[in-house]
Amino acid sequence: MDKTIEKLTRADLIGRGCGNFPTASKWQMVKEAKGAKKYVVCNVSEGEPGVFKDGWVLQNHPDIAIEGIKHAIKYLGAKKAVVYLRQDYYQKYQSKLRKLIGKNKIELFKEAGGYIGGEETALLESLEGRRVEPRLKPPYPPQVGLYGQPTLVNNLETFYEIGLILRGKYEKKRLICFSGQGVKSQVHELPENWTIEKMLKETGNWPKFSFFVQVGGGAAGTVLNSKQLQQTLKDIHGLGSIVVYHASEGPKKLILNWVRFFKAESCGKCVPCREGTYRLLEILNSKKTDWQLFEDILFALENSSFCGLGMSVPRPILTYWKNVKKRS
Amino acid sequence: MYIKINGKKVSAKPEQTILEAAHGIVAIPTLCHHPDLKVKANCRVCLVELKNGKLVTACSTKVKDGMEVFTDTEKVKRARKINLEMIFAEHEEKCPECIWDKNCSLQDYAKKYQGKITRFKDRKKNRNIFGFSNTILFDQTKCIDCNNCIEVCHKQEVHFYDKAGKGADSIVLPTKNKKYDCTTCGQCITHCPVGAIQGNPHWPEVEASLKDKKKIVVAQVAPSVRASIGEEFGYEPGTVVTGELVSALKKLGFDYVFDTNFGADITTFEEAGECFECLGKGKMVTTSCCPAWVKFVEFNYPEFVGNISTTKSPQQCLGVAVKTYFAEKMKIDPRKIKVVSIMPCVAKKFEADRPELEYNNMKMVDYVLTTREVAHMMRRAKIDFTKMKPQKFDDPLGQSSGAAAIYGVSGGVMESALRTALDYYAGQKLKSIDFKQIRGLEGTKKAEIMVKGKKVKIIVTSGLGNAKKVMDLIKAGKENPHFLEVMACPGGCINGGGQPVPTNAQIRAKRAAPLYVLDKKSKFRKAHDNPGLKKLYKEYIDKHPDLHHEMFHTSNYRQKRWGARRLN
DSSP, rough: OHHHHHHHHHHHHHHSSSSOOOOOHHHHHHSSOOOOOOEEEEEEOOOOTTTOOOHHHHHHHHHHHHHHHHHHHHHOOOOOEEEEEEEEHHHHHOOOHHHTTTSSSSEEEEOOGGGGGOOOOOHHHHHTTTTOOOSSSSTTTTTTTTTGGGEEEEEEHHHHHHHHHHHTTOEEEEEEEEEEEOOOOOEEEEEETSSSHHHHHTTTOOSOOOEEEESSSSTEEEETTOOTSSGGGGSSSOOSSEEETTTTTTTHHHHHHHHHHHOOOOOOOSSSHHHHHHHHHHHHHHSSHHHHHHHHHHHHHHOOOOHHHHHHHHHHHHHHHHHHHHOO | OEEEEETTEOOOOOTTTTHHTTTTTTTOOSSEEEEEHHHHHHHHSSSEEETSSSSSETTTOOOOTEEEEEOOOOOHHHHHHHHHHHHHHSOOOOOOTTTTTTTTTHHHHHHTTTTOTTSOSOOTTTTTTEEETTTTTEEEEGGGOOOOOHHHHHHTTTTOOOEEEEGGOOOOOOOOOOOOOOOOOOOOHHOOOOOEEEEOOOHHHHHHHHTTTTTTEEEEOOOTGEEETTGGOOOOOOOOHHHHEEEEEETTTTTEEHHHHHHHHHHHHHHHHHHHHHHHTTTEEOOSHHHHHHHHHHHHHHGGGGGBOBOOHHHHHHHHHIIIIHHHHHTTGGEEEEEEEEOOOHHHHHHHHGGGGOTTTOOOOOEEHHHHHHHHHHHHTTTOOOGGHHHHOOSHHHHOOOOHHHGGSTTTTHHHHHHHHIIISOOOOOOOOOGGOOOOOOOOEEEEEEEEEEEEEEEESSSHHHHHHHHHHHHHHHHOOEEEEEEEEETHHHHOSSSOOOOOHHHHHHHHHHHHHHHHHHHHGGGGGGGHHHHHHHHTTTGGHHHHHHHHOOOOOOOOOOOOOOOO
């Protein structure tokens, strides 16, 4: 095993996007893939509500993340790396990043796509100047990525962790975004094996009122009640984020907010997501809510959407109904 | 390798998708899938369940040895039904006025999978209907966002469809880019799964003309239609039903039914002469019988307008022959005659309206019906096509050569012209009149032949995407053919924008094959040997030599951009 893969494997680093994919395996796949050129892409699309950890990295430790990217270019012999930045991040941090990049083959790209731009293949479409829609998989980006070449796509936080690994300073921590009612919106760097309860308590964010949380993202994340917090974030799909809600938060407003968000962010490629989110909102806004139909649509979204965005639409709603309040 | 579909062992090939492996074994519904196009997997209707309980789309999932697939589980049914119902609600039902009525996937699926067409409110009611170049109608209120039209139009290098907006605001629309214009090939029509795109309908006017006792209504039938219209009535693709078609047209009320193949022989005779003449001048000639190709050159390569053959297309040559020679012979006032072409094509509608093709201030072809339209009229008239007793085309414009039969397939026009150019004009003895080098359904075919000791380069190409590549090479001086045949639709008219759906590579091959059989079986295989043609020239053209050029030749010019016009 080569040194880089050995380091990543030993660190047991899992990608900090929402795929929960072991970073070492991804790097190895790109390394072994055959292609005339290879590319590195750093995903800083960060479009999920309640998630702002990449912004924290840009603000506080961009140098460490850039080190991670530089290492990826060198390790893979990549032609270049592209940092795909959310529009406001691009405005705010581009000059700072350019200074850090210097003469390295790292380009900055201002995002075009919104939330769906975070899906790695939609991001590649965006980089290639096309409509921002996910690609059919397989093939996966490590084999066929940017311009049809093997491509490593990692989240900014992943590159930050890699930078730490290279410096010998990685302590198996991950960045957790706290937000919600009675909570100061803030990023904490916490041991990844802490339970959610411990994370809330140790950061002084354990609410004094009865509450529930959404973990893994403020839209696509899982809803848990306050007695279900003995698990770690690793057990739950999604990003490093904990959103706190007051127990009195009504279901109507919550569900409406989630559905509105997904409808606004759907790219429109596939039927369940394009039509489904539209119809979910229509049902919520109608005088008499047809919950059976609503659930049928959620079923189609979960089981037949083209990409992860559509599949994740039902998650907050269904887990809210299951863990917090049964649907009326 | 084997997979199991609903418990039944089925052989499959690696690289096949589940959909391909299931073909002919179990019906899996599809909408966005088309074998000519890339797998997009966006309609999510072809769902199947794997053994692990996961739903996948059959169109995009490759088979694996031993894979178990279930096509009709509760899970499949639930997701498929709701997806279908949401698709129905994108498509405003205008069934009574739609020629796909009763030949429609959406209607079939609604019935088969018990989907309610009206479960949701139609959400696209207020969208637009556009007319492209007065020929193609695109109805956004029926579009289900599958994007097939966009892809096929890009493949054709026409780029007239665009996509804007996101999510439920996604919209397929005509491009605003001034560089592009619709060439009216109609490939978007045959690749649209829901009839949101159609040719400008002429059938209502034709029905009215047929009812009008004062009018003499004359039909002419294009070469490829006889090998494709059967599909509309349940025949296997490639079944030649010429006699039944003539009979059914008579039953619809047409007074005379002539053969566009006669017109093709005129075109061949004239065009071969032109080619022979241009060869002496070293000037490239490209064929003019495909109106979408002509428009494509006129808009995209105006500097080559002078290279388009001035010979009129078969439908126009026949139209002229009807309204002059035939009218005179029968002592009918040509203004009372309505010529109706039955074409595999929608671009022929555009051609029929071109003002420079008028003769004596009359349109020579009044209406153009696609293969689909005429079948629709027959269904409306409750004509049982399969019970028709075959009849022959009427005289005197019903006779034709084998050379005309192959006009319907890529390479056929060139082959016909070569036979006449070599045999008649060059006076060369031909060992064989089969030019196999330029046959077949590949995109681009090249050949070199000797004419009077001179090497003549020929390129035959079909599909505008291929044609563009050839034209760009010619423009760059990297190709320099003497003769260039182009048909806008891949494979030629057998795959025209007016042909029955579905269409795919196997169907195209099946439609093409019988045209060569018809040629082989013909008594006369060279256009200039057609006795009817000889008679026409002897009895009419030779007596009116001053009219000859105007009758059978036209002019081409730089086309302005027609763009898209809102119709609602």
